[in-house]
Amino acid sequence: MWTMKDQYDVVVVGAGPGGSMAAKSLADRGVSVLLLEKRQEIGAAVRCAEVVGPRDVISRFIPVDESWVYHDLDEVWLYPPNGKQLRKDFPQCGMMVDRKRFDKALAIAAANAGAEVRTKTQAMGLERVRDGVRLTVRHMGREHKIDARAIVGADGVESMVGRWAGMKTALGLTKVFSSVQYQLTGIDGPPNVLQFYFGNEIAPGGYLWVFPKAGGTANVGVCVSPSCQKDLKALDYLDRFVQDRFPYASSVEMVMGGIPIGGPLKTFVSDNVALVGDAAHQVNPLSAGGIVNAMEAGILAGGTIADGLASGDVSERSLRAYDRKWFEESGNLYRLHARLRRLYYKLSDDDLNRLGDTLENLVMDRSPNDLYSLDFAKSVVKTMAWMIPKFRFMR
Ligand SMILES: Cc1cc2nc3c(=O)[nH]c(=O)nc-3n(C[C@H](O)[C@H](O)[C@H](O)COP(=O)(O)OP(=O)(O)OC[C@H]3O[C@@H](n4cnc5c(N)ncnc54)[C@H](O)[C@@H]3O)c2cc1C
The missing domain is CATH 3.30.9.10 (D-Amino Acid Oxidase, subunit A, domain 2)
Structure with a gap:
């Protein structure tokens, strides 16, 4: 039987975009890493509308391959x-992509960087041991124990890794x-x-x-x-x-x-554990898109764990560098978008029609570059003043 080792520096649970990018960034740094996926095929079944960022964004992670692009x-x-x-x-x-092929391409990129990838292998639980974490995994009906210095929980919206690690991950x-x-x-x-x-x-x-x-x-x-x-x-x-x-x-x-879509967890880390992507609630609260966000977080978390391993410290304190970097880069934007989402909940259909008219007058004829000008910001504030009372009652 094809065997897994019983010890790795890091085990990444879940081979979605977040997990594959975390595994790749760790393997790029020479860390021994196992990437586990419970399903028999990475990318399937698709739970996605399959829109990702434009070519210049995606090519920061992997070269764009036309075999998984439907169109721009x-x-x-x-x-x-x-x-x-x-x-x-x-x-x-x-870009509109074929997510089955896209997710698989990301996992292949992780494997090419040196990560070991295993499908049909499900993480079942974890316990903390001296110097790290012991994960129980099930593959083809058999249970195995794997020791690791750190675990990345990239196990999606129904994440268990965070719960096993005692983190607060409940979704209201x-x-x-x-x-x-x-x-x-x-x-x-x-x-x-x-x-x-x-x-x-x-x-x-x-x-x-x-x-x-x-x-x-x-x-x-x-x-x-x-x-x-x-x-x-x-x-x-x-x-x-x-x-x-x-x-x-x-x-x-x-x-x-x-x-x-409620905004990120307060912290993504605990001792020897980091969460990324949907597991960390890193979906954009306004657009509800989470693919690129998960990939970015995977790279950040992987880099922080690799630094921690190099300095011999993957405690919560050390891994908080990942929290800090993430909130520095995205915290303000997510806070604003979460507020806009809550405002959106309060809008009646009449409000939405009015908002549509405002957008038509303000945005539709402008070039995308214009939308970043100060002039544009001023006219938005002036024209949308009718929304201000709705903000007043927001928590
Ligand atoms: C209907 C729908 C449409 C969407 N459309 C878009 C869109 O167009 N664009 C966009 O950007 N976002 C979209 N999203 C959100 C996007 O799909 C997620 O944000 C993104 O997939 C998050 O990536 P991830 O790596 O965090 O998690 P996932 O892609 O969910 O990957 C988690 C992986 O972990 C595996 N796993 C779970 N538990 C275990 C375990 N115990 N052991 C081993 N493996 C495990 C799962 O099988 C899965 O493969 C959509 C979501 C939905 C539901």
Whole structure:
């Protein structure tokens, strides 16, 4: 039987984008690292709408390979509840990818850097031992014990590693989106456009998306906030939309999942343990995107653990350098986006229509570069003054 060793410097649990990038950054530094994935195939089943950052962002992690790119995205169409179509050119704002191939390419990059990768191998529990952590893993019905100086918990939204390590990782109702998506076939439409629909009857607290793939297929999905939705479930909202807009389409794949949009955990670390990506709630609270965020966090966490191993200290105190770097880089943005998300929960359909009109007047005809000017910031503040009272009652 093909055996795993019983000792590594670091074990990374979960071979999603966060785990693979953590494993790669550790292996790049010469650390012995095992990357575990409980599923039999990395990347499958897909729980994602498959939009990632643009080429220049992704190529900071791995070279872009056309075999996993469907197409570049150049335009965004927004639909407020009144159905008005707001179109905005956004050249190279992202890429539509085949997430099965994309996740696998990231794991291959980790393996090429020197990480050992094992599929169908599930972490079952951990205990702290002198000098590190002992992980119990199950592979093909058999249990193994593996010792490591540190563990990276990159095990997604249902993360157990954080809980096993005694960290506070619970997700409240207002802090998670419930989402569901069909891959539909028989859909016409331009391939390079992201379409978003908003409204309390369409996607309470969240949004509905139509993201084109290839060959007349598209990912059509919805995310809703359980704290805003009424009696209906996410799937009811999606089915209603599909019945209305694409009654003749067929579904060739369906995915469901939770998205932790409440903002990051207070800390991502404890002694010998670091969490990354969805496990650390590092999804952007406004867009609900988490792929690139997980990859960035994986690199940061991996680098910090490698530093700690080099200096012989992977205690919580030492690993807090990862917290500090992450909050320095992203803390303010996430705080702002989490506030905007909470404000969004309070908007009625009339408010959303008004916001749509404001955006139409303010944003739609401007070039993307204009949106960073001081002039633009001033006109936003002036035109959106009607929203200020809604902010007043926000916690
Ligand atoms: C419907 C939906 C649509 C989305 N669309 C987008 C999008 O278009 N763009 C975007 O940026 N984000 C999107 N997201 C969010 C995005 O998918 C996540 O933020 C991203 O995958 C996080 O990466 P990760 O590496 O942290 O975790 P994951 O990708 O969830 O990977 C975690 C891995 O850990 C494995 N695992 C779990 N437990 C164990 C264990 N005990 N032992 C071994 N392995 C384990 C899992 O099998 C999984 O492979 C979407 C989410 C959903 C639900």
